[in-house]
Amino acid sequence: MELPVFYVLAAVIVVSALLCITRRNPISAAMWLVATMLALGFLFVTLGAEFIGIIQVLVYAGAIMVLFLFVIMLLSLGGAPSDMRRWPAWVLALALVGTLALQLLALGRYSPERLAIEYSGIPSAEPDSVFHGSAVLQSQVASHGVVGAMAQPLFSTYLIPFELTSILLLAAIVGAVVLAKRKI
Amino acid sequence: MLLGPSLTLSAILFAIGVAGVLIRRNAIVVFMCVELMLNAVNLTFVALSRAHGVDGQVFVFFVMTVAAAEAAVGLAIILAMFRHDQSIDLRQVNLLKG
Numbered sequence: 001m002e003l004p005v006f007y008v009l010a011a012v013i014v015v016s017a018l019l020c021i022t023r024r025n026p027i028s029a030a031m032w033l034v035a036t037m038l039a040l041g042f043l044f045v046t047l048g049a050e051f052i053g054i055i056q057v058l059v060y061a062g063a064i065m066v067l068f069l070f071v072i073m074l075l076s077l078g079g080a081p082s083d084m085r086r087w088p089a090w091v092l093a094l095a096l097v098g099t100l101a102l103q104l105l106a107l108g109r110y111s112p113e114r115l116a117i118e119y120s121g122i123p124s125a126e127p128d129s130v131f132h133g134s135a136v137l138q139s140q141v142a143s144h145g146v147v148g149a150m151a152q153p154l155f156s157t158y159l160i161p162f163e164l165t166s167i168l169l170l171a172a173i174v175g176a177v178v179l180a181k182r183k184i
Numbered sequence: 185m186l187l188g189p190s191l192t193l194s195a196i197l198f199a200i201g202v203a204g205v206l207i208r209r210n211a212i213v214v215f216m217c218v219e220l221m222l223n224a225v226n227l228t229f230v231a232l233s234r235a236h237g238v239d240g241q242v243f244v245f246f247v248m249t250v251a252a253a254e255a256a257v258g259l260a261i262i263l264a265m266f267r268h269d270q271s272i273d274l275r276q277v278n279l280l281k282g
Contacts, residue, residue, distance in 0.1 A: 006186055010193045017197055017220055021204030026212050033216050040223055047190060049230045052244050056226075059248050064219065064255045071259045072212055075266050083210035083273065093206035097199050104195030107228070108188045112235045133237020140238065154242050165249045172253035179260035 005046050012039040024082050026072045030065060037061040050146045190231035198224035211262050211272040215255075222251050 013036055020032035037060045044053035112127035120130045140149035154162055201224060204217030226244045233240025266272050
């Protein structure tokens with residue numbers, strides 16, 4: 001059941017991402033990006049990260065994309081001429097992206113089984129006996145629920161990074177107001 | 185487990201984002217492609233969190249916070265760019281001074 005859902009969502013994600021980068025109208029590009037992010041949110045739920053999936057839909061597909069659409073409409077860019085670069089840039093881009101994609105596709109060969117064997121040095125090591133994160137996650141979800149399992153490390157192990165993000169958000173608010181206000 | 189397919193998908197998504205940044209000249213579309221790349225990285229974190237514990241999901245949380253802050257500041261910069269020379273074409277942006 002999981003696999004067909006994954007492949008349907010993967011197809012939707014790739015097609016709408018490709019449409020997003022090729023549509024001339026910025027509004028269409030933004031709408032296809034919303035489709036990509038929604039499908040990605042569903043994919044997160046399929047992968048067992050329900051809370052992240054909901055946050056993805058709320059924050060990315062909701063808040064951030066509204067901000068983008070707002071700016072596009074504010075600048076009335078709807079009828080702008082094509083902003084695609086000419087062919088030398090295309091050739092260079094395809095060469096660079098092809099190289100990058102080849103390197104990144106090696107990620108697909110990653111497997112916890114092989115990592116467990118290399119990490120522990122035991123030829124017959126099982127991933128679950130070497131890495132305990134997956135078992136800990138399952139027991140945390142069973143005892144605290146999906147949100148509680150994420151809140152536990154967020155407010156204990158990652159407390160300092162969590163507090164730092166509040167400073168980051170404050171700096172972003174101040175920066176955005178200053179940039180929007182002053183005559184630059 | 186879907187780990188391999190998820191990581192492959194995130195590689196493809198990241199490459200599409202990079203392609204978008206390289207072939208477009210509209211600053212807002214380029215910015216949207218950067219968000220696409222951030223999403224690809226989030227997919228990697230979520231896929232690996234399934235095998236190695238919940239820390240990956242916490243990192244996605246931080247990435248989303250940074251993306252929200254980046255969107256606010258980036259769009260303010262694009263607005264300032266538009267006010268300065270009535271266009272957000274990246275060919276126009278070749279000076280650091282106003």
